[in-house]
Amino acid sequence: MRNKxxxxxxxxxxxxxAMGGLCESAIANAAKAxxxxxxxxxxxxxxxxxxxxxxxxxxxxxCLKLLLQQQPVAKDLRQISSALKMIxxxxxxxxxxxxxxxxxxxxxxxxxxxxxxxxxxxxxTIKMVTESVDAYVKRDLQLAQDVILYDDVVDKLFDTxxxxxxxxxxxDKANGEYALxxxxxxKYFERIGDHATNIAEWVEFSITGKHMEM
Numbered sequence: 434m435r436n437k438x439x440x441x442x443x444x445x446x447x448x449x450x451a452m453g454g455l456c457e458s459a460i461a462n463a464a465k466a467x468x469x470x471x472x473x474x475x476x477x478x479x480x481x482x483x484x485x486x487x488x489x490x491x492x493x494x495x496c497l498k499l500l501l502q503q504q505p506v507a508k509d510l511r512q513i514s515s516a517l518k519m520i521x522x523x524x525x526x527x528x529x530x531x532x533x534x535x536x537x538x539x540x541x542x543x544x545x546x547x548x549x550x551x552x553x554x555x556x557x558t559i560k561m562v563t564e565s566v567d568a569y570v571k572r573d574l575q576l577a578q579d580v581i582l583y584d585d586v587v588d589k590l591f592d593t594x595x596x597x598x599x600x601x602x603x604x605d606k607a608n609g610e611y612a613l614x615x616x617x618x619x620k621y622f623e624r625i626g627d628h629a630t631n632i633a634e635w636v637e638f639s640i641t642g643k644h645m646e647m
Contacts, residue, residue: 459526493517550593
């Protein structure tokens, strides 16, 4: 019985890793849609978002099967309940990546304003998503805590972008609409960082039994 349970837990890890990979891809395509002004990347991000939704349903079903058909001990129960929390945040990451890609239909590519670190923010959020899921699979408490701390990097990038956009508007008020679109995109990236932080906090709970909000 335990061997079957361990196999299903391993399957859960694999499914979470795959869902994390989809989130990374959705963010990357959304960023490319903005930076390259290519609507093909918008369609890719939207298609991946639908895959993420399906993956959430699949993982939820697997978690319920583990809870109902097996007899998980306390540590296993924390791992499964944490996975259920994590997939909610990953689904929202997919939604926000799709929202970013849709906004790029209205916001021009960065072009002459490449100094605005949107690409850096995208890379930072991808790093957070990747490492938060890795922390869960590897049961790596230190990596989870590093992700939580790294959210400060994303927040600072957001503040930098806000400042840069204010300067852009001060130079030419005609840039106002463009600046608002970019600011909204940056805000979505910041939220993705927050969701990755949530994932890392649930990883911490799955390992230690303690959650920051508890």
